Ligand SMILES: [Zn+2]
């Protein structure tokens with residue numbers, strides 16, 4: 001059991017910063033989240049917000065958990081309003097207006113800095129150093145006899161804060 005009640009913190013944020021507009025999504029702790037403090041999983045049939053369990057052991061646990069939930073709630077709020085829900089200018093504007101800290105420390109592990117995606121299979125790869133010319137090993141092995149094939153060149157999805165903070169938002173089809 002946790003002394004931190006995520007639904008209660010959600011409800012506080014909702015009234016303080018979102019005019020009570022947001023309906024309660026599924027909110028859960030995730031003990032496997034390591035490279036990020038939180039995650040928003042968009043799903044029209046029921047969104048999910050995850051908060052990394054390790055935050056509970058941090059010195060400023062309460063503040064970090066509140067900040068993380070607030071951050072993910074902005075993604076959720078934009079999604080509900082049918083707006084782009086990544087780290088857009090509107091996201092930053094809301095973040096500043098409601099007082100969510102800009103940076104969320106993700107201690108314990110050196111964070112990944114860049115996120116790449118395979119053009120072929122869509123697999124995401126998180127790395128610390130920028131890749132210059134790299135392709136997805138799985139796809140090259142399967143479709144190109146293990147040789148480099150530009151069809152499976154990795155595409156840079158995001159760098160920096162977006163990668164540190166949470167997962168890159170999922171792509172929606174259609
Ligand atoms: Zn691939």
Ligand SMILES: [Zn+2]
Nearest residue numbers: 071075165166
């Ligand atoms: Zn985010």
